[in-house]
Amino acid sequence: MKAAPQFADWLSRTNDVTSRFIGAARIPGLINVAGGLPDPSLFPVDALADIAARAIREHPQDTLAYGPTAGNPELREALAAKFRARGVNVTAENVLVTASGSQALDLVGKALIDPGAPVACVFPTYLGALDSWRPRDPSYRHIDLADPAATRTALDGARYAYLIPNFSNPTGHLVDLEGRETLLAAATATGTPIVEDDPYGALYFDGPRLPTLLELSARGTDGPYEGPVIHLGSMSKQLCPGLRVGWVVAAKETIKVLSTAKQATDLCSNGLAQMMTLGAFQSGLIDAVHPKAIALYSARRDALCDALKTHLAAEFEWERPVGGMFVWARARDRSLDLDALVERGVEQGVLVGPGHVFDPLKVDGPALRLNFTLNDEERLATAMQRLKAAMQATRRKAA
């Protein structure tokens, strides 16, 4: 008797990018600049081992029993305090702890999308967000922040606007203050909430930190936060991704609804991971990791951009990102076959991310997402040499 289940429709519309990449990443000697992984050398292994053992022994109920759906109350309060320190008037009731930033995206889709409903995004955008919302079957609109009237039109009637204002995945782009204000004005005019995804907000390498949309939307208001921003954060790029701890900060009513969606998703998050996060905040561990991450990653950003300039300036143009994990390299030849280039890259020993998977509306032309956080300077230079060879091979095959 062979199983022949009828699977849900949305599964016929998925992509296998991630699994193909995981397969390719196993090839020996391949340099992977396609992913978005932090450098494991930054994980404070011994400190986390101590924190974990102590948390279980001293708080067996919080770590081993079922916990509240919305998260450990102390962690919710600790997160609220961090946002209050930046001028956002929030309490624990404005905070939902999630089992990763990815789960926060899933919950946003569950709570806010009905089949066919419009969602407005700044494209190209995060593939994982598009993946997480596919089961809810939204329709998409592009937000062009350079055009305030078009931004307002894009938001009008949309369930929410989505963007990563700090060093977007995949483009590494930092939305400037004017763009942030344009978006908030459109949200105010239309009543459409903004989902501000901020996994990279701690990774500012150069220049002053810009206020988040959450902070901007709280300015000049009294009383508890009731603004339009649904702000998502995560431990993955601040400490380590294996904990699977993220959070949402938003108006209380929105947090209540997202908690209902979380109850329907996993009842509650892992208690130990939440206690470890709390311990990492309270012990100063996270504050100690930040400057190390910034020093390591900004040097690698420089190395990648230097190697691009040396080997590929004639082929690509790019913005030097002032933070985050990615460089977005646009092909000067707008007819370049990106999939062919990715294949030639694997043959040459470098794995790069094809841009079109982040850009279903084809807002941008052929481009690559290049990650600079996982590999050291030497490997990044080698990767760009190999990419140059792949580019030449692609041209030869096309000719």
Add this chain to the structure above:
Amino acid sequence: MKAAPQFADWLSRTNDVTSRFIGAARIPGLINVAGGLPDPSLFPVDALADIAARAIREHPQDTLAYGPTAGNPELREALAAKFRARGVNVTAENVLVTASGSQALDLVGKALIDPGAPVACVFPTYLGALDSWRPRDPSYRHIDLADPAATRTALDGARYAYLIPNFSNPTGHLVDLEGRETLLAAATATGTPIVEDDPYGALYFDGPRLPTLLELSARGTDGPYEGPVIHLGSMSKQLCPGLRVGWVVAAKETIKVLSTAKQATDLCSNGLAQMMTLGAFQSGLIDAVHPKAIALYSARRDALCDALKTHLAAEFEWERPVGGMFVWARARDRSLDLDALVERGVEQGVLVGPGHVFDPLKVDGPALRLNFTLNDEERLATAMQRLKAAMQATRRKAA
């Protein structure tokens, strides 16, 4: 500027049972027999603290970095080996590790339900399963296992059949071998998969263990498992719920599709919790906990049934469960106002679970779900005395 998001339609069809109960459970002196919590005295706190610290120090990549979506490969293999020992020919590729049994239900709904599609359940059934599938908006049919023809009709065209054959939540009922074979025959005849939810399978107090539907469906077959059963398990009732580790065992194709759904849900599970689960299996910790749990819980089952007999035999009838966590007490007065009884119960200092939330098709009449795992014998006896007083108060108000 006040947030006014438009929330998804399904949120208007949720219930607040769980949150009302969490609120009521905070009342001092209240005895809670409404929930489904394991006794925390069974958690092997020190052993888990040691396992956690060692796992982080010795396996920082497995515990702190991103892991494979389908789960830690060693844990998948260890789980496969457990099922092979019971005659089911499975490998790691037949196993998906989930972030709790609840997540497994969410993934089943995502992967198998399109809006409006029929799902067949043995009602009354687990409230958390109904909650997890509500965002997918299925329609429901009841399966009456006593009637093979009706069972086949219920399964015909349904996306799947769902049941908890071992000590169902809420009824505590053990589906006998005949019922299991009826269901499998219907699955074979219709091609409809069976979702076998088995969180309580380790909690057999009396009598021989019956083969799971997974085991039955694998009998007499050669080669890797390709049967119709999607088997769900969890650590929550075997070791502790705070880890949030569950699993799915099914045909490889189904596991692949569920992995795609998981990738869209949280990318991957907490690595440390998976390593702790593996460590708890390998060190024999779980095997050591099982007999303690069975001794503790079967004595409490006896105490609850004795107290019911002493105080409430005229009001309720019930089946003495041979395992699990619940007694299902059916009111002899089929017009009893259950919600009123629950309210009077809170006034008397006992919280009981109203049966109708598990029974949206009204297959059964007024009943209570009574949990016997969290409270000791004395408290259970007191709880039933209080329930008797609540019953008398309900009658006085109705008169």
